[in-house]
Amino acid sequence: MELLDCLKKYDIxxxxxxxxxxxxxxxxxxxxxxxxxxxxxxxxxxxSPVEVVKHLCRQKAREFSGELKNPLAVVITADTIxxxxxxxxxxxxxxxxxxxxxxxxxxxxxxxxxxxxxCRGSEVHYLYDRSAVxxxxxTEEEICHYxxxxxxxxxxxxxxxxxxxGYVGINGIEGSYHNVMGLPVHKxxxxxxxxxxx
Amino acid sequence: MELLDCLKKYDIxxxxxxxxxxxxxxxxxxxxxxxxxxxxxxxxxxxSPVEVVKHLCRQKAREFSGELKNPLAVVITADTIxxxxxxxxxxxxxxxxxxxxxxxxxxxxxxxxxxxxxCRGSEVHYLYDRSAVxxxxxTEEEICHYxxxxxxxxxxxxxxxxxxxGYVGINGIEGSYHNVMGLPVHKxxxxxxxxxxx
Numbered sequence: 001m002e003l004l005d006c007l008k009k010y011d012i013x014x015x016x017x018x019x020x021x022x023x024x025x026x027x028x029x030x031x032x033x034x035x036x037x038x039x040x041x042x043x044x045x046x047x048s049p050v051e052v053v054k055h056l057c058r059q060k061a062r063e064f065s066g067e068l069k070n071p072l073a074v075v076i077t078a079d080t081i082x083x084x085x086x087x088x089x090x091x092x093x094x095x096x097x098x099x100x101x102x103x104x105x106x107x108x109x110x111x112x113x114x115x116x117x118x119c120r121g122s123e124v125h126y127l128y129d130r131s132a133v134x135x136x137x138x139t140e141e142e143i144c145h146y147x148x149x150x151x152x153x154x155x156x157x158x159x160x161x162x163x164x165x166g167y168v169g170i171n172g173i174e175g176s177y178h179n180v181m182g183l184p185v186h187k188x189x190x191x192x193x194x195x196x197x198x
Numbered sequence: 199m200e201l202l203d204c205l206k207k208y209d210i211x212x213x214x215x216x217x218x219x220x221x222x223x224x225x226x227x228x229x230x231x232x233x234x235x236x237x238x239x240x241x242x243x244x245x246s247p248v249e250v251v252k253h254l255c256r257q258k259a260r261e262f263s264g265e266l267k268n269p270l271a272v273v274i275t276a277d278t279i280x281x282x283x284x285x286x287x288x289x290x291x292x293x294x295x296x297x298x299x300x301x302x303x304x305x306x307x308x309x310x311x312x313x314x315x316x317c318r319g320s321e322v323h324y325l326y327d328r329s330a331v332x333x334x335x336x337t338e339e340e341i342c343h344y345x346x347x348x349x350x351x352x353x354x355x356x357x358x359x360x361x362x363x364g365y366v367g368i369n370g371i372e373g374s375y376h377n378v379m380g381l382p383v384h385k386x387x388x389x390x391x392x393x394x395x396x
Contacts, residue, residue, distance in 0.1 A: 136384065136388075141201060164225065166225075167225040167383050169384065175370040186367065
């Protein structure tokens with residue numbers, strides 16, 4: 001892809017184990033490799049959603065200080081949270097928790113925030129995006145079917161918009177679909193071009 | 199999928215050659231087969247966008263009158279149009295047309311309408327959906343790159359939201375992402391359950 005050739009001389013590292021983020025980076029044609037370093041996702045009380053995702057993507061980025069000694073290394077980390085009625089919803093811990101989360105989200109609107117840190121040397125470029133998601137009323141049968149047949153446990157809010165529940169249960173969104181999947185890749189693409197190609 | 203077992207006794211026919219619509223029906227877990235019958239897409243002057251997509255999905259459905267003699271046959275046809283500044287934009291006829299369409303859509307908002315006809319016997323259930331799509335400013339290089347490397351010729355407005363341009367060029371949408379792809383599959387799912395399973 002000659003358009004993005006200027007990115008090829010860099011070692012762009014996606015610091016995430018999410019297969020959705022990997023697919024989004026591939027879809028945007030960005031050259032990169034994955035190097036996931038799981039960190040404990042803890043944050044201080046009282047932060048706003050934007051501050052939480054910023055805190056967590058910075059925390060994840062800190063694991064890559066070794067790589068960032070290479071001036072051609074660029075590390076991208078991200079964190080996605082779901083906010084419903086003012087409360088932050090994490091990943092479900094078990095089946096009952098996943099069912100309770102989806103029952104709460106059913107028939108209402110929630111917000112998805114993703115914070116992204118793009119790091120090069122000691123420089124950190126931070127960006128975030130916010131989308132609203134409207135779930136129609138889901139039946140108990142639909143919720144149980146989804147939790148039983150899919151893998152909601154690695155996903156904030158216990159669902160993946162790109163899975164069955166996203167096809168049949170979501171009336172619409174406001175904002176970026178890719179942000180709901182876990183990465184506002186249009187913003188990452190623009191930031192990389194500005195940082196590395198201009 | 200036991201949840202949708204009640205649909206299995208019907209012969210659900212998707213009357214469309216669009217690979218996106220096929221993927222959306224599969225994603226929703228609806229059992230179906232494809233039987234595409236290309237029709238000429240012409241409509242009277244002076245119709246509103248909602249009337250145009252209704253007219254065209256009905257026109258497409260008429261090709262299946264033979265199949266509809268079978269009381270277990272259910273035919274689904276659909277038509278998608280792009281509306282920009284009050285004008286309906288069709289599929290591009292050549293490269294220059296595709297470039298001109300994307301140049302017009304760049305940096306602005308357009309609307310995508312999809313009309314769907316679900317036919318059984320002499321009964322026609324009609325539904326539609328509308329989404330707004332916000333393109334950021336696309337560079338000439340990005341537009342030419344897309345037109346050269348992808349296949350915009352079978353798509354209203356000369357783009358596919360699920361392709362590269364959708365990853366890097368769209369800031370956000372209002373409404374259903376799947377509707378922009380060509381089928382508001384959540385509404386088709388609900389209509390089929392109501393028509394055939396209740």
